Amino acid sequence: MSLVQDTSPAQVDETVAAADRAAPGWAARSRAERAASLRAVADELDRAADDLVPIAIRETHLGEPRLRGELSRTTFQLRLLAEVLEEGAYLHARVDHADPAWPMGPRPDLRRTGIPYGPVVVFAASNFPFAFSVAGGDTASALAAGCPVIVKAHPGHPALSDATAEVVTAALPEGVFGLVHGDAAGVAVLTHPKVRAAAFTGSIRGGRALFDMAAARPEPIPFYGELGSVNPVFVTAAADAARGETVAEGLVGSFTLGAGQFCTKPGLVLAPRGSRLVAALAGGALPPAAPLLNDRITDAYLHGRQRLRDHPDVRVVAEGPDPLSPSVFATTVTALLADREVLQEECFGPTVLVAEYDEESQLLEVAGTVAGQLTASLVADEDDPLAGELTAVLATKAGRLLWNQWPTGVSVTHAQQHGGPYPATTAVGTTSVGTAAIDRFTRPVAYQGFPQTLLPAELREDPASSRVPRTVDGKQEQP
Amino acid sequence: MSLVQDTSPAQVDETVAAADRAAPGWAARSRAERAASLRAVADELDRAADDLVPIAIRETHLGEPRLRGELSRTTFQLRLLAEVLEEGAYLHARVDHADPAWPMGPRPDLRRTGIPYGPVVVFAASNFPFAFSVAGGDTASALAAGCPVIVKAHPGHPALSDATAEVVTAALPEGVFGLVHGDAAGVAVLTHPKVRAAAFTGSIRGGRALFDMAAARPEPIPFYGELGSVNPVFVTAAADAARGETVAEGLVGSFTLGAGQFCTKPGLVLAPRGSRLVAALAGGALPPAAPLLNDRITDAYLHGRQRLRDHPDVRVVAEGPDPLSPSVFATTVTALLADREVLQEECFGPTVLVAEYDEESQLLEVAGTVAGQLTASLVADEDDPLAGELTAVLATKAGRLLWNQWPTGVSVTHAQQHGGPYPATTAVGTTSVGTAAIDRFTRPVAYQGFPQTLLPAELREDPASSRVPRTVDGKQEQP
Numbered sequence: 001m002s003l004v005q006d007t008s009p010a011q012v013d014e015t016v017a018a019a020d021r022a023a024p025g026w027a028a029r030s031r032a033e034r035a036a037s038l039r040a041v042a043d044e045l046d047r048a049a050d051d052l053v054p055i056a057i058r059e060t061h062l063g064e065p066r067l068r069g070e071l072s073r074t075t076f077q078l079r080l081l082a083e084v085l086e087e088g089a090y091l092h093a094r095v096d097h098a099d100p101a102w103p104m105g106p107r108p109d110l111r112r113t114g115i116p117y118g119p120v121v122v123f124a125a126s127n128f129p130f131a132f133s134v135a136g137g138d139t140a141s142a143l144a145a146g147c148p149v150i151v152k153a154h155p156g157h158p159a160l161s162d163a164t165a166e167v168v169t170a171a172l173p174e175g176v177f178g179l180v181h182g183d184a185a186g187v188a189v190l191t192h193p194k195v196r197a198a199a200f201t202g203s204i205r206g207g208r209a210l211f212d213m214a215a216a217r218p219e220p221i222p223f224y225g226e227l228g229s230v231n232p233v234f235v236t237a238a239a240d241a242a243r244g245e246t247v248a249e250g251l252v253g254s255f256t257l258g259a260g261q262f263c264t265k266p267g268l269v270l271a272p273r274g275s276r277l278v279a280a281l282a283g284g285a286l287p288p289a290a291p292l293l294n295d296r297i298t299d300a301y302l303h304g305r306q307r308l309r310d311h312p313d314v315r316v317v318a319e320g321p322d323p324l325s326p327s328v329f330a331t332t333v334t335a336l337l338a339d340r341e342v343l344q345e346e347c348f349g350p351t352v353l354v355a356e357y358d359e360e361s362q363l364l365e366v367a368g369t370v371a372g373q374l375t376a377s378l379v380a381d382e383d384d385p386l387a388g389e390l391t392a393v394l395a396t397k398a399g400r401l402l403w404n405q406w407p408t409g410v411s412v413t414h415a416q417q418h419g420g421p422y423p424a425t426t427a428v429g430t431t432s433v434g435t436a437a438i439d440r441f442t443r444p445v446a447y448q449g450f451p452q453t454l455l456p457a458e459l460r461e462d463p464a465s466s467r468v469p470r471t472v473d474g475k476q477e478q479p
Numbered sequence: 480m481s482l483v484q485d486t487s488p489a490q491v492d493e494t495v496a497a498a499d500r501a502a503p504g505w506a507a508r509s510r511a512e513r514a515a516s517l518r519a520v521a522d523e524l525d526r527a528a529d530d531l532v533p534i535a536i537r538e539t540h541l542g543e544p545r546l547r548g549e550l551s552r553t554t555f556q557l558r559l560l561a562e563v564l565e566e567g568a569y570l571h572a573r574v575d576h577a578d579p580a581w582p583m584g585p586r587p588d589l590r591r592t593g594i595p596y597g598p599v600v601v602f603a604a605s606n607f608p609f610a611f612s613v614a615g616g617d618t619a620s621a622l623a624a625g626c627p628v629i630v631k632a633h634p635g636h637p638a639l640s641d642a643t644a645e646v647v648t649a650a651l652p653e654g655v656f657g658l659v660h661g662d663a664a665g666v667a668v669l670t671h672p673k674v675r676a677a678a679f680t681g682s683i684r685g686g687r688a689l690f691d692m693a694a695a696r697p698e699p700i701p702f703y704g705e706l707g708s709v710n711p712v713f714v715t716a717a718a719d720a721a722r723g724e725t726v727a728e729g730l731v732g733s734f735t736l737g738a739g740q741f742c743t744k745p746g747l748v749l750a751p752r753g754s755r756l757v758a759a760l761a762g763g764a765l766p767p768a769a770p771l772l773n774d775r776i777t778d779a780y781l782h783g784r785q786r787l788r789d790h791p792d793v794r795v796v797a798e799g800p801d802p803l804s805p806s807v808f809a810t811t812v813t814a815l816l817a818d819r820e821v822l823q824e825e826c827f828g829p830t831v832l833v834a835e836y837d838e839e840s841q842l843l844e845v846a847g848t849v850a851g852q853l854t855a856s857l858v859a860d861e862d863d864p865l866a867g868e869l870t871a872v873l874a875t876k877a878g879r880l881l882w883n884q885w886p887t888g889v890s891v892t893h894a895q896q897h898g899g900p901y902p903a904t905t906a907v908g909t910t911s912v913g914t915a916a917i918d919r920f921t922r923p924v925a926y927q928g929f930p931q932t933l934l935p936a937e938l939r940e941d942p943a944s945s946r947v948p949r950t951v952d953g954k955q956e957q958p
Contacts (some may be wrong), residue, residue, distance in 0.1 A: 024871065069584075076583045089955060094894035094915075104555045104891055105548075108884060112894040112915075115874050117907070196900075215694035219851070219901045222908070372698070382930045391933050392503065395594050400925040403933070405587060412583055414953045415573035415591040417925035421675075422698045428596070429701070429922040435953075436573075436591075436923070443908040444915065446879040446896035451861045454870050454882070469955045474893045474914075476568060476948045476957055 004158035006182030012189060015178040019119035019148035020194040022175030027116045027146040030457075035082035038144060040171040042075035042082075045135060048167050052160065056129050059157040061291040066258065067130070074130040077137050077412055081144040084435045088468025088479075090114065090145075092444065093458050095472045109449050111459040114442030116146030117196040117222075121189045123210065125201035126156040126293050127261045133157065134164040134179065137412070137433055138199035138224075143176070145441035150178040150195070152186035156294045186210075191217055197441060200225040201263070201432065204346075204423045211426045224440050225426035226419060228346045229374040230267040231407050234363050234390060236380040237272045239404075244276025247379055248284060251277070251352065254406035256326045259290040260350035261297070263418075264375050264407040267346055270333065270363055273356040281328045281354070282317050289322035292349060298324070301349030308353060311335075311342055317354065326350040333357045333366060344370065360386055364393060372421025372428070373398040375407035399424060399431070483637035485661030491668060494657040498598035498627035499673040501654030506595045506625040509936075514561035517623060519650040521554035521561075524614060527646050531639065535608050538636040540770040545737065546609070553609040556616050556891055560623040563914045567947030567958075569593065569624075571923065572937050574951045588928050590938040593921030595625030596675040596701075600668045602689065604680035605635040605772050606740045612636065613643040613658065616891070616912055617678035617703075622655070624920035629657040629674070631665035635773045665689075670696055676920060679704040680742070680911065683825075683902045690905045703919050704905035705898060707825045708853040709746040710886050713842050713869060715859040716751045718883075723755025726858055727763060730756070730831065733885035735805045738769040739829035740776070742897075743854050743886040746825055749812065749842055752835040760807045760833070761796050768801035771828060777803070780828030787832060790814075790821055796833065805829040812836045812845060823849065839865055843872060851900025851907070852877040854886035878903060878910070 007015070026034070045052070049071055056067045084090055091114045099107040120142045125132035132138070134151050142149045153161035158181060165179040180189060190198055190213055198214055198221060200207050207225040214223035235247060255266050271277045292298045302323055308314055309327070313335035317328040327350065336343045336355040343353065357363065367376070367390055376398035380387050394401055399420030410418055416434030419425040425432075430440050452460050458468045467479030486494070505513070524531070528550055535546045563569055570593045578586040599621045604611035611617070613630050621628045632640035637660060644658040659668060669677055669692055677693055677700060679686050686704040693702035714726060734745050750756045771777040781802055787793055788806070792814035796807040806829065815822045815834040822832065836842060846855070846869055855877040859866050873880055878899030889897055895913030898904040904911075909919050931939050937947045946958030 028871070073583050083953075087953075089950070092915075096892045096894040102890070102892070104552050105888070107890050107892055110890065110892055110894040112896050118875060211699070212694070215691070215699075220690070220694075220905060221901075222906075382932060387933060391929075392507065395924045396503075396597060399923065400927060401929070402927045403929040405928045409584070411581070411586050411589065413575045413581070413586055413589055414950055415575040415589040415925055417591050417923045419923075421922075422700075426699060427701075429918075431923065436571075439908075443900075444878065444896045444898075444910065445874045446894055448879060448881045449884045450870075450880070450882040453861060454866060471568070471893055474562075474566075476955070478955055478957075 004162060004181050007180040007185035009188060012180055012185050015150055015180060016119065016189060016192045016194050018175035019150055019178055022148045022173060023118045026148055026173065026176050031085040031088060034144060034146065035085040037172055038078045038082040038140065041135065041168055042078040044167045044171045045071065045075050052163055055160045055163055056157065059160050060129050060293050062129070070128060070130045073412065074135055077131070078135070078140045080412060080435060081140050081438065084438060085144055088458060090438045090442070091458055091468055093468050093470040095459060095470055097473055110446050111450070111455060112444050112446040113456050113459055115445050117441055117443060119148045119150060119195050120197040120199065120441060121195050122149055122151045123186060123198070123200040123202065124151055124154040124161065126154045126297065129157045129160055132201045134161050135168050137437055141437035142199065142441045145438050147441045148176045150180060150189050152189060153179055153181050187213065190214060193219065195221065197222045198224065199432065199440065202227070204228040207426065222440070223426050224430055224432065226263060226432050227423040227426065229263060229424045230344060230346050231264050231373055231375045231377070232268040232270065232366070232370055233266045233377040233379060234367065235269060235271045235275070235277060236363070236384045236386060237360055238381050238384055239379045240272055240275045240277050242381070245280040247277050248280035250406055252281070252284065252286060252326070254408045255352040256287045256350045257408045259292055260326070261293060261348060262408045264410055266377065266407055267352060268344065269352060269354045270357060270366055271354050273358055275356070278317055278330060278354055278356070286318055286320055286326040289320060289324040292324065297348065301347065304345070304347040305349065305351050307342055308347060308351065328352055328354065330354045330356060333362045336366065337369065363390060367393040367397065370397055372424045374418060374420050374424045375400045375402060377402040377405065377407055379404055397421060483641060483660050486659040486664035488667060491659055491664050494629055494659060495598060495668060495671045495673050497654035498629055498657055501627045501652060502597045505627055505652065505655050510564040510567060513623060513625065514564040516651055517557045517561040517619065520614065520647055521557040523646045523650045524550065524554050531642055534639045534642055535636065538639050539608050539772050541608070549607060549609045552891065553614055556610070557614070557619045559891060559914060560619050560917065563917060564623055567937060569917045569921065570937055570947055572947050572949040574938060574949055576952055589925050590929070590934060591923050591925040592935050592938055594924050596920055596922060598627045598629060598674050599676040599678065599920060600674050601628055601630045602665060602677070602679040602681065603630055603633040603640065605633045605776065606737070608636045608639055611680045613640050614647050616916055620916035621678065621920045624917050626920045627655045629659060629668050631668060632658055632660050666692065669693060672698065674700065676701045677703065678911065678919065681706070683707040686905065701919070702905050703909055703911065705742060705911050706902045706905065708742060708903045709823060709825050710743050710852060710854045710856070711845070711849055712745045712748045712856040712858060713846065714748060714750045714754070714756060715842070715863045715865060716839055717860050717863055718858045719751055719754045719756050721860070724759040726756050727759035729885055731760070731763065731765060731805070733887045734831040735766045735829045736887045738771055739805070740772060740827060741887045743889055745856065745886055746831060747823065748831060748833045749836060749845055750833050752837055754835070757796055757809060757833055757835070765797055765799055765805040768799060768803040771803065776827065780826065783824070783826040784828065784830050786821055787826060787830065807831055807833065809833045809835060812841045815845065816848065842869060846872040846876065849876055851903045853897060853899050853903045854879045854881060856881040856884065856886055858883055876900060
């Protein structure tokens with residue numbers, strides 16, 4: 001039961017109006033100025049850690065080390081995006097000089113850069129109260145791009161949301177950041193004509209409902225939803241034979257990390273029948289039960305776990321004394337393919353399902369038919385005959401492939417990709433983690449025949465202080 | 480009345496199945512091989528020109544010079560995309576080496592490239608029977624990206640579609656290209672689970688209906704629809720005073736080009752009351768009437784033109800003897816803002832509406848409230864006090880801004896942007912013209928911890944023959 005009042009329709013209107021008023025000024029700030037603002041937000045959040053972390057502990061059941069680490073990740077993201085702004089490659093600037101000899105007819109002077117969309121709404125996630133919430137990756141990348149942000153707070157941590165928002169708001173120009181509480185307020189922002197894009201992290205059901213609303217607007221807007229994924233792991237017979245016990249150890253560490261409440265938790269493992277992996281899982285120790293984020297998630301988890309446990313084709317491999325103890329279940333690939341609805345559905349919490357195959361070729365069959373995924377992992381050897389084909393098939397299904405590594409612990413880097421075919425994301429070509437997340441909030445504009453003085457700085461012949469990597473007449477140029 | 484039979488449901492299924500079977504092989508071809516295939520298609524189309532152009536003349540009422548020019552544009556596009564493939568920057572390759580000192584915790588080896596979506600459907604346009612039809616820009620960019628293409632033929636030129644498809648099919652591996660006829664077949668392809676993206680050029684009504692279907696699929700797919708635009712032109716008082724007659728001449732050339740049947744036809748002009756521009760339009764000569772593309776377009780145009788002509792706030796500035804003669808109408812900015820539905824709607828054909836302002840500040844008012852546009856043009860001087868603000872506001876409304884130039888004649892270049900906020904496009908960050916059009920058909924995949932031999936060539940440490948520009952540890956590197 002939240003102690004925070006839902007935002008009223010009048011307050012929603014005022015929050016959006018303030019964002020709309022702030023949009024031109026925020027977009028017009030130089031990249032250096034916006035970078036300085038992002039760093040100011042990061043510094044203030046670091047400074048407020050001793051105030052914020054205790055609220056987060058109280059509201060999420062997560063421990064202090066995890067939460068302090070997550071806050072560091074959050075401020076790291078803000079600072080990394082400040083570097084991205086300063087470098088400027090994210091603008092994808094292109095300059096084509098006029099060319100009377102261009103084969104399809106005289107070419108005008110055309111110059112293309114990225115401009116921010118305008119106000120955007122971010123729906124905060126429950127499971128990362130810092131890194132995917134008020135000041136998380138979506139907010140950071142939208143602010144960096146030059147978009148004012150309105151966050152719809154997650155009801156799992158309302159007081160933390162307010163406290164974080166206070167810090168962020170104070171560090172930014174008026175109207176550039178706003179916060180609303182309540183589902184109705186979230187929908188009102190999403191469907192407001194002045195709001196130009198949306199980002200979301202959460203469940204398939206909730207995310208799809210919001211995606212549908214964004215698409216049904218008189219003027220549809222991009223909806224960057226990160227909805228769900230079972231993150232399958234494909235273990236070859238050779239790898240199991242060589243190191244099944246080590247694989248079991250790694251798997252337990254990954255699927256129980258954060259009590260299994262990560263978007264990239266490995267929820268489904270393909271292993272040979274009679275594997276050393278399953279034997280090790282059956283005989284090994286599992287971590288103790290831990291409280292989940294909130295009552296709603298606990299209820300949904302226990303329901304999903306029970307549905308798996310009651311399935312006629314599922315047997316228990318290992319489970320602890322408490323319903324919230326980590327659980328390992330097993331089934332067959334045949335059953336997995338026959339009941340996608342139950343056996344291939346994400347179960348958010350500390351449970352993993354092992355599907356046992358008789359023929360290694362069934363790995364390809366499963367890979368070719370699973371839904372879109374954030375990640376897919378191969379536990380295999382380089383000379384496994386299936387490795388090449390499995391990699392190629394899985395690339396069509398997931399945003400990130402892992403080789404003998406575990407998908408939890410998503411690094412914030414330049415090459416990160418957190419997003420894959422639906423339902424992993426609703427916008428398949430985008431990522432919500434890593435520096436490319438900023439691409440979701442800029443759109444290209446071409447300037448034809450413009451005088452130098454009226455061009456954005458990065459498109460001028462002598463860009464002086466704001467040099468960026470550009471493609472000039474089709475050739476990449478460094479500043 | 481089309482002489483071509485609609486494609487049956489069974490034939491649709493077989494066409495999609497063939498595309499799906501062909502997808503892995505087409506994606507796995509090297510960029511050099513796909514480039515060679517694109518050039519082969521271009522060569523064969525050029526060779527078939529004497530067969531294709533007469534069919535196009537018969538079916539579209541467009542003249543031979545225009546159609547031969549358009550075919551050249553079409554084969555130029557294919558060859559330009561072959562160059563884009565060879566260069567490889569479109570992959571947006573990023574390599575992050577493992578870094579134990581990465582501030583947010585040890586960074587794994589992560590490498591990201593673009594892979595094709597899989598089979599896509601292209602809905603051909605009526606008004607460019609070559610360049611936005613069977614072998615047009617959408618098809619070329621999807622094929623280049625590595626996606627098999629199924630074209631839904633436009634009913635305005637069915638025989639040309641068949642003849643073009645025959646040439647394209649013969650030059651490509653089996654299943655990589657397919658063609659269907661009929662609205663039901665188009666919908667069946669769009670909603671087929673194996674189809675991964677769609678491109679469309681056409682009307683707002685038709686495009687929105689298809690967009691809604693793509694979004695309502697169990698698994699929504701990207702729908703790149705280019706729907707409509709009035710392409711407003713903003714003439715400042717100073718520019719009108721200095722050169723109103725020249726502006727009139729340029730405007731007539733642009734809005735009557737191709738009988739006004741271009742997506743970027745300037746349909747709305749803002750000019751000062753009592754302008755030299757309107758005086759020149761009233762007194763000058765207009766080109767003769769020309770037949771439109773087909774009966775459906777003629778009916779829609781005559782209806783739209785009549786609705787404008789009958790509007791109580793609209794007066795006739797100039798019109799010819801025939802209903803299909805070019806027409807110039809005028810209204811006031813006040814009326815324009817009061818009746819957006821009629822006065823700001825695209826009228827596809829040789830008509831332009833001039834909205835007269837009393838105060839130059841009304842230019843900003845209109846710019847701030849118009850719907851999303853493919854283009855917006857400024858007819859102004861560099862020292863016009865409004866020029867900077869008008870440019871900034873229009874950048875939020877359009878994909879391409881022009882300075883004292885006319886929006887028709889869209890050059891196919893690296894920096895081109897043909898796409899803007901809805902309804903200009905349904906996917907606001909994308910372009911359907913220029914080399915960046917390929918970005919619509921690849922999505923990023925990150926490989927974590929992979930052995931060199933299993934990585935795509937462009938991500939290896941020694942990419943040997945397939946070197947591409949990459950971002951390595953955050954720094955841009957040239958091959």
